Amino acid sequence: MAGVDLYQGGLAQRRPLxxxxxxYRPMMTxxxxxxxxxxxxxxxxxxxxxxxxxxxxxxGPEAFETAAWFLxxxxxxxxxxxxxxxxxHHFLGGLRHMVWDAGYxxxxxxxxxLALATLIGGLLLTAIVWCIAYFVL
Amino acid sequence: MLKSGSASGSVQTHPPAQSAAKxxxxxxxxxxxxxxxxxxxxxxxxxxxxxxxxxxYAAAHAELGHTAPALLILLFLLAGIIHMKIGMQSIIDDYVxxxxxxxxxxxxxxxxxxxxxxxxxxxxxxxxxx
Numbered sequence: 316m317a318g319v320d321l322y323q324g325g326l327a328q329r330r331p332l333x334x335x336x337x338x339y340r341p342m343m344t345x346x347x348x349x350x351x352x353x354x355x356x357x358x359x360x361x362x363x364x365x366x367x368x369x370x371x372x373x374x375g376p377e378a379f380e381t382a383a384w385f386l387x388x389x390x391x392x393x394x395x396x397x398x399x400x401x402x403x404h405h406f407l408g409g410l411r412h413m414v415w416d417a418g419y420x421x422x423x424x425x426x427x428x429l430a431l432a433t434l435i436g437g438l439l440l441t442a443i444v445w446c447i448a449y450f451v452l
Numbered sequence: 453m454l455k456s457g458s459a460s461g462s463v464q465t466h467p468p469a470q471s472a473a474k475x476x477x478x479x480x481x482x483x484x485x486x487x488x489x490x491x492x493x494x495x496x497x498x499x500x501x502x503x504x505x506x507x508x509y510a511a512a513h514a515e516l517g518h519t520a521p522a523l524l525i526l527l528f529l530l531a532g533i534i535h536m537k538i539g540m541q542s543i544i545d546d547y548v549x550x551x552x553x554x555x556x557x558x559x560x561x562x563x564x565x566x567x568x569x570x571x572x573x574x575x576x577x578x579x580x581x582x
């Protein structure tokens with residue numbers, strides 16, 4: 316018989332698989348879902364920095380000077396920039412989840428707008444707060 | 453395949469299979485409550501941080517020594533630590549499957565959250581009372 320051998324790998328290989336990340340067309344909603352998780356994990360790690368600052372401030376001037384020196388350094392500022400963006404992005408992503416929890420925002424254009432608003436809003440809030448930090452205060 | 457994929461962190465048969473669903477529901481509820489609490493608290497947190505920027509030791513210590521910012525940071529920490537502990541737990545539930553590693557990761561997550569939470573709360577209280 317010239318048919319496919321179902322048992323020697325034929326069926327197992329031709330069996331339809333659910334689309335996995337690598338072959339799935341990237342979509343805004345999907346990207347923002349992933350970004351929500353990544354920013355959440357980043358904020359988790361970022362609590363170490365907050366703990367360092369608070370403990371240093373509680374410990375005394377010398378410990379504080381070390382922490383402040385690091386935060387003022389280029390690397391420190393870069394980490395703070397990332398931390399603040401992660402906070403704002405995750406904040407807006409959380410608001411999006413609240414809209415969904417309330418039963419709204421599932422329709423086709425709306426969910427795309429919400430995803431886009433999370434992305435742009437997060438970047439915008441970061442820019443605004445850093446402008447305030449640098450130019451106003 | 454794992455028997456239970458609960459957010460409660462039960463890996464094998466203990467705690468009993470029945471409790472897994474309830475624990476996950478409780479976590480989902482806590483996630484919602486802390487999310488809503490964190491909306492005003494995160495805004496307040498950013499405001500406090502902005503007030504601390506550029507301040508030297510004495511000025512920063514005095515700023516956080518005031519009741520309102522200290523209380524705000526404490527509430528932010530309480531809600532935030534619970535929120536991030538459950539969030540990391542769901543990440544572990546999704547990606548760590550081997551029972552031994554999963555247990556270690558869940559335990560590590562709890563330890564990290566409690567240590568960071570305690571350290572920050574102690575620091576804020578010490579700043580407030582000294």
